[in-house]
Amino acid sequence: MSRFAPEHLTPEQIEEQSAVYGPFTQAVRDLVDAAIRTELGGDDIRAAQAAVEAVTARLREREIEGALGVTFSEDGVGRPWGNAVIGLRNAVAPPLVVEKAEDGSRVWSQFHLGAAYEGPPGCVHGGVASLVLDQMLGQAAGAGGRPGMTATLQVHYRKPTPLGPLRAEAWIERTEGHKTWARGELTGPEGLCVEAEGLFILPRWAREPADAETRPGFFE
Numbered sequence: 001m002s003r004f005a006p007e008h009l010t011p012e013q014i015e016e017q018s019a020v021y022g023p024f025t026q027a028v029r030d031l032v033d034a035a036i037r038t039e040l041g042g043d044d045i046r047a048a049q050a051a052v053e054a055v056t057a058r059l060r061e062r063e064i065e066g067a068l069g070v071t072f073s074e075d076g077v078g079r080p081w082g083n084a085v086i087g088l089r090n091a092v093a094p095p096l097v098v099e100k101a102e103d104g105s106r107v108w109s110q111f112h113l114g115a116a117y118e119g120p121p122g123c124v125h126g127g128v129a130s131l132v133l134d135q136m137l138g139q140a141a142g143a144g145g146r147p148g149m150t151a152t153l154q155v156h157y158r159k160p161t162p163l164g165p166l167r168a169e170a171w172i173e174r175t176e177g178h179k180t181w182a183r184g185e186l187t188g189p190e191g192l193c194v195e196a197e198g199l200f201i202l203p204r205w206a207r208e209p210a211d212a213e214t215r216p217g218f219f220e
């Protein structure tokens, strides 16, 4: 399967799929949270394991090879449903719902990180904060019409990020040719926790479409 692939689905079909997979994926997220926090043990856990394994076996009866990639409908809107931060079908993703300013100058998201994202006790894992900010800075670049891959990401942890309700925001700082520098921050109920700045570059294979055909991994 192509990693960036056109898909001829109508908006109604996309809506239908989203209505099926969205709640299902949320149920899997709840399962992960419950698995971390349950106080049941022994036979109860062994029975739960057998039930989960049965569901997994059923799902695997029909599955694609590899990852979901990003599919595009005819209007050019992408569906990154497997994305680790915003993926509607990825139970690992919190998921973030990213909003953007009409003029594309900023993106932001309010979201919740629970027990599955713990690093220091009661706090968000630093790698998860970095993951979220990488995505947000990338989205800011894209919202400003300057999509790119992360070339560098510098993260400043100002104070521990508490698990719970959080807000992330990002914007473009400056641009130069194919390079876009973006900044962003992650805030908790008591203010700024993490800041990041990153360089996003539109890769050569995207700048020169002819190369895209021969670049394995992206257009295979």
Ligand SMILES: CCCCCCCCCCCCCC(=O)SCCNC(=O)CCNC(=O)[C@H](O)C(C)(C)COP(=O)(O)OP(=O)(O)OC[C@H]1O[C@@H](n2cnc3c(N)ncnc32)[C@H](O)[C@@H]1OP(=O)(O)O
Pocket (backbone or CB within 6 Å): 134, 135, 136, 138, 139, 142, 147, 148, 149, 150, 151, 152, 177, 178, 179, 199, 201, 202, 203, 204, 205, 206
């Ligand atoms: C449409 C495409 C984008 C799709 C993304 C949608 C994601 C949405 C949101 C996702 C969010 C999540 C985001 C993720 O998770 S993205 C996943 C994490 N990032 C990666 O895996 C990126 C891996 N690296 C690459 O793909 C390429 O090396 C990149 C894209 C970085 C450069 O590409 P390419 O190799 O083709 O470029 P070029 O050789 O023509 O060089 C061009 C210029 O850039 C300069 N340079 C190069 N590397 C670096 C560097 N590391 N630091 C500083 N500068 C660097 C270079 O000197 C030159 O400068 P100049 O000589 O012109 O001055």
